[in-house]
Amino acid sequence: MTEFFETYRSHIVYGIIVIAIVFVLLLLTNVISKWFLKKETENYSEVPIRPLKILKRTLNTLWLVLGVIALSFIFVDKEKDAANLKAYFQLASHLGIVAVATIVSATLVNLWFKRKIEEKIVYQYDPTSYKFLRYVAVFLIYFIGILFGLLAFPSLKGVAQTALGGAGVLAIIAGVASQEALSNLVGGVFIISFKPFKIGDVIKVTDTMVGTVTDITLRHTVIRNFENKMIVIPNAVINKERLINYDLGDPKCCEHIEMGISYDSNIELAKKILQEECEKHPLILDNRTEIDKKNGLPIVRTALTKINDSSLTIRAWAWSRNFSDSFSMKCDIFESTFKRYGESNIDLAYPTRTIYLANETKATVEEKSENK
Structure with a gap:
């Protein structure tokens, strides 16, 4: 050893x-x-x-x-x-x-x-x-x-x-x-160069992709929707889409609030109720010019915009300070207007169908038609 x-x-x-x-x-x-x-x-x-x-x-x-x-x-x-x-x-x-x-x-x-x-x-x-x-x-x-x-x-x-x-x-x-x-x-x-949107902006790519931009990486853009879910969109895809940036430029937002009423309802009363509910909402924005105010134009304009197969569409143009306020305002006005319409006997539209049974006779069908 x-x-x-x-x-x-x-x-x-x-x-x-x-x-x-x-x-x-x-x-x-x-x-x-x-x-x-x-x-x-x-x-x-x-x-x-x-x-x-x-x-x-x-x-x-x-x-x-x-x-x-x-x-x-x-x-x-x-x-x-x-x-x-x-x-x-x-x-x-x-x-x-x-x-x-x-x-x-x-x-x-x-x-x-x-x-x-x-x-x-x-x-x-x-x-x-x-x-x-x-x-x-x-x-x-x-x-x-x-x-x-x-x-x-x-x-x-x-x-x-x-x-x-x-x-x-x-x-x-x-x-x-x-x-x-x-x-x-x-x-x-x-x-990054042309800045169609930036971190913190609320954008809408499609109806299902709306949210706040949280990150922009080399490969993708991340937005957080209003359900607190993260949506990852490749930069090549988002560059091709026509998107809405609610924070680009003037953040004011005009919300179209539409209600469908039946043919038998009072159109003027329906317009008035919708206008009142919009104007008394705390998030409404007075977007009138000085000339509009002098001419006595209302804060919220309402009009009959469409005649459908079984309904009439009443629309209100309601302005808010930003997109978030407009969404909250729209939800509240839907609820309050629905209650007011019920109290004023204004029927909301719903689809109707007439059904004829095969075993009914021709006379029965004609009799029902005459009764109508």
């Missing part, structure tokens, strides 16, 4: 040193990460925990891989094998450094944009551009990190150098990404 230790003393000492170094690095990484997470969470509630945990796992994996490669030198005698292990050690080191630098850079950039967005919100500025640019910046950091990682592989080094040179970036993106992904990306750039 003594002869064995004397023969392989240098290898044993080398192995103990490598294991000790790896153990110390693992211990320091875990201790520092726990301390850092604790301090950051105490000072900044918005600190991103997930990237820090990923960074910790990456460093621990790097120390273990480098330690295993370093220990492998003990069992190698040939210079060629030693050169291969040295190449593997350099490759692992290169990938580890690139991964750590990429994660740290992306986290810092993300934090910077997040604080800028919060400042914009506090001072009531539009944060849409910063939110979109945050996704672009983080994407570019990870993209460049992947390219630097490819530099470590000789077979892919030419592709990475071409892309990092600048001319090949768009070519690689166009070659790898699908047409739909590119159209979504371009659509997001158009939305």
Whole structure:
């Protein structure tokens, strides 16, 4: 045994040193990460925990891989094998450094944009551009990190150098990404550039897609509908749609409140009741000009707009300060007008059908027709 230790003393000492170094690095990484997470969470509630945990796992994996490669030198005698292990050690080191630098850079950039967005919100500025640019910046950091990682592989080094040179970036993106992904990306750039809507605007894409814009990413736009459900719409799709932005320009909204009454109802009384219910609602907006007021025009105009097969449509043009007020006002007026119509003997329209049974005689049918 003594002869064995004397023969392989240098290898044993080398192995103990490598294991000790790896153990110390693992211990320091875990201790520092726990301390850092604790301090950051105490000072900044918005600190991103997930990237820090990923960074910790990456460093621990790097120390273990480098330690295993370093220990492998003990069992190698040939210079060629030693050169291969040295190449593997350099490759692992290169990938580890690139991964750590990429994660740290992306986290810092993300934090910077997040604080800028919060400042914009506090001072009531539009944060849409910063939110979109945050996704672009983080994407570019990870993209460049992947390219630097490819530099470590000789077979892919030419592709990475071409892309990092600048001319090949768009070519690689166009070659790898699908047409739909590119159209979504371009659509997001158009939305940020021309601003048909921004974060916080209430938009209507279709009758089933109405809500508040909560986020605009590289791929899609997210809106929260009034049922608190998140609707994810690809940017390419929303760019093709004719949408309504209730917060673009003047937020005032004219709501068409329609009631269907029967042919036998008093049209003038029905119009008057609907007008009164609209004008006494607390959310109604007087949109008349000074000339309209001098001419004695009412706040809410009502009219018979349509003669249907079995009903008459009475419409009121009711203005409100914004879309949210108009929806609440419309619901309240429907309810109050329905009650007033019932008290005033104004019948609401409903479809009617005349059914003749097959076994009825012709005389019976004619008799019923005469009675009518």
